[in-house]
Amino acid sequence: MAKKPAKFKEYNHLVIEKKQQSLWDKNKTYKTLPVNAAKGKKPFYILDMFPYPSGAGLHVGHPRGYIGTDVLAHQKRMQGYNVLHPMGYDAFGLPAEQYAITHKVHPKRAVEINVKTFEKQLSAIGLSYDWAHRINTTDPEYYKWTQWIFLQLYNSYYDVKKNKAQSIDQLVKIFETKGNKDYTKNGNAHTTYRFAFSAVQWKGFTELKKQEILMHYRLAYEADSEVNWCQELGTVLANDEIVDKDGKQVSERGEYPVEKMTIRQWSMRITAYAERLISGLETIDFPEHIKTIQNNWIGKSEGAEIDFTVAGSSEKITAFTTRADTLFGVSAVVLAPEHDFIEKNKTQIQNYSVVETYIRQVKNKTNEERTENNEKSGVELKGIKAINPANGQAVSVWVADYVLAGYGTGAVMSVPAHDERDFEFANKYKLDIKKVIQSVDSENTSLPFIEKGMLVSSEKFTGMGSDVAKNEIVKSVGGRTITNYKMRDAIFARQRYWGEPIPLYRDKNGIIHEVKKLPLKLPNVKSYEPTGKAEGPLAGVKAWTDKGYETNTMPGWAGSSWYFLRYMDPKNTKSLVGDKEIAYWKNVDVYVGGAEHVTGHLLYSRFWHKFLKDIGVVNTEEPFKKMYNQGLILAADGRKMSKRWGNVVNPDDIIKTFGADTLRVYEMFMGPFTASQPWNTESIIGSRRFIERVWRLGQKIATSESNSSGLVTKADGKFERSGRTIFAEGEKGREEIRGPENLLSAAVTTEITLHKTIKKVSEDIENFAFNTAISSLMICLNELENVANSEQGIAKEDFKTFLQLLAPFAPHVTEELWEMFESISQKAKSKKQKPSQIHLSIWPKYNPKKITSSTVTIGVQVNGKVRAEITIPTDAIQADVESIAMKNEKVLQWLEGKEIKKIIYVPGRLINIAAV
């Protein structure tokens, strides 16, 4: 520890931080006002992605985002907003369960332990959460509403005409009165149940049959689907829970192998919202790359379905294409190995045994083998010909592994001249390559794959541009324009114990019923380890299965898809969020979290929010107005911090040696908030020094004799000192009184610095540019120190303004110093008044007039190179600047023997003289 003059109090972060934290707690400094008590205060909702409370606790990288939001929360609070800045725990799901299994404790107990560790660590950082809004997804009072939302989804279908979710009862009514003749209008294109029946037929169906039909419309539905099964984890995983490692599909958690399997599963019809999920992106302020990824993930493509009749048969094959304009160039129709046409028409296929062998081979290939090399293979279906509806030509039909079963119709029309993949396939199997499109500029006519151009090979459509030709051709062959999405429906079941039970049960006849009384609580089980089968540990609970309850539980993302709403009104027992609260807070203003949730949580919560809007629970289309991704903090070795590498830095240790304020300042200062940075414990000392210097300067100013040394700026723009006006701006040039021997000069400089800093810090916090905000605070401190060391000294009020700007970053030390200044002024006034708190003080405003000084130093360039510097009045006109520049010795030297061609003056920046 440094030696200090005896009269200064030592900066002891341990004492100060502990003291201030307990005072904030006691005074409820960070309390969010209830809606009733908000009294016209504007709401501001700042949210962190809530953590999985894993057993490992926090490392130094975790709080980066929390500190960022906390800085903003402080500023907004000081700017007079009613700030909702909560924290909670996403405690269902694999992390908690795995901890429980390895530590042989009940998951519930594991969560309790981990939450405790978490909260202790978070509190030490001095984050300004209102803990009264704390939530935990595993709390039955919370998951009651997760289950409630599930039931609403189960009881809804997507009305394509109204473009919103509707009650399933309405669909039943339609079936009862009109049947399902108009089925394309009763569901979104992707999921329409293509089965027509009359109202009379509907009434004749059994309950079970009706249930089966309705299941094709419900937004939460049960269906056979191909899933990613992970044997080691004993569960199904979502696509975003799987990563690619050395070409193999493995689980993100634990990196265990994952294979494809078809089982009966609960799913969410997120595809019904595909269009709204895309269009909504334009209305929200998310990082561009997040939007791009979501857009690609949803993968919208507009095209057409075209029917190819099969020669000598009533069968037809429907192909999806985005290039209907190339229909005249079709050389073959190619089916995915899974396409049901093959099985159905096996008697017509002359070489069926060959085809069958091929299909078996393809299916036995693992995913990585199929993608390993892109070489295409296939087998022709001998004896089958498809008729091209455009020209009546009979083309061969193939089965090939490059056609995907899950996309479009599982059948494509092969146009080798205009599609790279078809080209490759055609080359291998010697199919025709017919060019039917010519590029408009007719330069690259020898090349295939022309993106757009003129149709050349058909009399009827010759010369039409691509887009026109597409529509005309689709119309002429009776095709249907259609929109396809890459995105699949989301599996909504995990074969695990530690999740929300699905609140449905099946009676003896197989009919599904809702659980009326929520929450349906998770029962205790002897073993919560995975069974390794496609059923959860709940299958072992007789009392559970006897009632016909589902043995799968909800996936981890269920509870996290709506938690931000619960924070608004966490104790509500009547609804998931109160009407008043939702009307006031609406949605999240600023959301901060890692980028790894782009195609998971960030998509699912948008989907649920839109659904909740449809059923009238919320009043906004999007849950998050604005979002930032904090960058990762890497270990000093450049790798991710992980136990595995033994490079974890624990924030507790940093706080102990350097203090929470130092940690906060350092993490905000180390680089741009959104960029990843390596941690460097060596560099942290800079932030510590900064805070110590603030502390020492504070001590110095507080103990200085008088408070009259500074200038006070009056509203009329006049400067005042000890009540006497000294000069007014503009009456005299300030230049005159800025000479080094003039006492006023330092005060004016201080004022300019301070107002500049207010502007910079205010704007930077708003834009999450924390590193430059701190940089400007450091510059400001340097300036203040210089002035304080001069005869002039610093006014207490000026220093307090500086403290306010620093307060969001270093809340403890600034509060301590503020308290000190307050107690000094309290002595002067009455002792009765309660001293104010810096975090409840009013954020300083800057005066634009105070930012510019009367003179400015600019560079003089000769032919683009800086040759001299001149000081000019800020408002000087070009002619004056020119004449000043021309008098400069250096400039003259460089201009010698040259003729001036052009002079450019950029006000306040530089003057450039072009000369030859």
Added chain:
RNA sequence: GCUGGAGUGGCGGAAUUGGUAUACGCGCUAGUCUUAGGAACUAGUACCGCAAGGUUUAAGGGUUCAAGUCCCUUCUCCAGCACCA
């Protein structure tokens, strides 16, 4: 392969969007104070050069009075997608 983003001192990084490149901090060098310092403070620190001056924003070219910033070519790194017809 495709899509998106990025390359600036020994290191983390600034640069008002075309206007004095290298702010701020770390580290380093010298000094002050100290019994000592791996504390603090003061000064210096992009590179070459004794200096005058010259050269620098991954590499090369271009537009401009003026380019880290705009355009073209090439290289490297990171992230996402991966036969989506």
